[in-house]
Amino acid sequence: MNKDCNCTPNQSIHCTVSNCAHHCQDSQYCGLNSIQVGTHEANPTMAECTDCQSFKLK
Numbered sequence: 584m585n586k587d588c589n590c591t592p593n594q595s596i597h598c599t600v601s602n603c604a605h606h607c608q609d610s611q612y613c614g615l616n617s618i619q620v621g622t623h624e625a626n627p628t629m630a631e632c633t634d635c636q637s638f639k640l641k
């Protein structure tokens with residue numbers, strides 16, 4: 584992602600992961616149109632078991 588581009592906050596995707604390249608730094612939203620959510624667990628039982636798989640390090 585070109586960091587000079589303005590991030591358009593997707594108000595359907597709240598996110599606080601400011602280390603992510605897709606995060607809109609001045610608001611707590613993701614700039615993507617959609618994200619992929621998955622899990623790293625065989626049998627997920629709580630929110631901590633899930634991951635945003637669209638994460639990209641800034």
Ligand code: SF4
Nearest residue numbers: 598603606613635637
């Ligand atoms: S891609 Fe995932 S982690 Fe990154 S800003 Fe969007 S919702 Fe947050």
